[in-house]
Amino acid sequence: MWQYSEILMDHFMNPRNVGNLDTPDGHSEVGSPQCGDAMYLDINIDDQGNIADIAFKTFGCAGAIASASALTEMSRGLPIEEALKIRNSQIAEFLGGMPPEKFHCSVMGHQALKAAVDDFRAKCEEISTILNDMGVTPILVRPGRVYLKSVADADAVAKVLEEKVERKISVEVK
């Protein structure tokens, strides 16, 4: 048995933010070939570029589950770039300490977060490219919503996006 802190055990027993998001802006599935652990992560990004919602599922030991839970708690509300900067040592600190042998457990959370952000960015990029081809300049692009200037024809843009992206995307004119 490892010497786990009370906080870590609490995150293992009652992990925060477990599950899936209905229509995530970013989704990732990563695995650690060294230890066989696996993690799914969903994120939603708000208009300001902060992580508005986050949910995970993990196959792993108590250390892996607790560090995934901690990472989601620490990331929620942070700008993407800030969340990506969270270090293993900060996760360990957040959990009230961690056996050094278990530090590697939190690596998977980073990989999952980075992959989910990559997925989010790729989805945004795809939409931006389509809009660019149409000659439309958006105010804001998210995987599930697009804000346009008042001059644009929202219905026409929405139709094209839905056809090309094969996903429900709301188009609003601001």
Added chain:
Amino acid sequence: MNTVYLDNAATTRMAPEVLEAMLPFLKEQFGNPSSFHSFGSSQMEAIEKARGQVARLLGAKCEEIFFTSGGTESDNQALRGAVKIDPARKGIVTSAVEHPAVLETAKALQEDGCTLAIAEVNRNGELDLENLRELVNQQTAIVSIMAANNETGVVMPLKEAAEVAHKAGALFHTDAVQMVGKSPIDVHALDIDILSLSAHKLHGPKGVGAIYIRKGIKLPPILTGGHQEKGVRSGTYNAPGIVGLGKAAELALTHLKDTVASEQSLRETFEKRVLASCPGSFIVADNASHRLPGTVTVIFRGIESEAVLTLLDMQGIYASSGSACSTGSKNPSHVLYAMGVDYTLANSALRFSLSRYTTEEEIDRTVELLSKVVERLRRISPYIE
């Protein structure tokens, strides 16, 4: 908190009778059995009594039993000794699912110039006898096949394997650490040349074991020194340990029939109830033709074994897994790997091993908690929809 100990394949609690038998040799009877004076030499009687007790459990003769420090030492002597007997025979043949005491020793000897061949097992963890036949030849010094596997409980075909070895003129050794005291074993009926056993697996003390060497075989020692045990194993007699091993062997023999029956029945109850109450679970080597009565490995699909162990541990229930998650690398069990069990499934495997002290109430409590723990972890699992 009442604890439930289901890790008897790792080690067992010492029987109270064993401790009683040992105590005089830890207290007033401290003399060296090899001494001339009667204070020491009188202890040889107790040591010879223990030798008889161990011999009876194995169906061996007294002069075929030599005391060692345990299973690892006995395995080492079997392999290291065997390759020294005949310069024309430097081959070791063993199986893929052996205990590290055999596998690592065989690999070390390979580095020293011996040849090593490893026989496969099938999906049920049973030795592939055809493969063994292909690997054994006139250069083979020793064939070493475990009596029963420590993870799956699968019992190996010792008589058949011994026949393969003997046809080629090789010695046959079995690491019977998991078998002795838990299931009947008769060295002469099975035609075994060398056998390793350990006291602490049969409710005896730690740090003592024995090696059975069939009469007529001159197995070179690995420990040289004061010529104790007819020079087969030097070192001052561990009198309390040896007496403890003897008593444990005697008790094991007395209880053997009941132990087999009760462990078998409790294990079957456990398996049935786990399968019924834990979705996604299955028994490893379920279709093997012969398994130990009290050892079972269960795979809980979609959840990681160490997480389960941690949650069980918190409630005082102690089991084990083939792998530990530490320092960035988890090596799933080589036994499950050899059986072709998928990597993720191997990381979901837990072993439960019973003893003659295990009660039905303990099994009930374990199953009850397991179903809760499994449900809890399945909710977090990415592998479960």
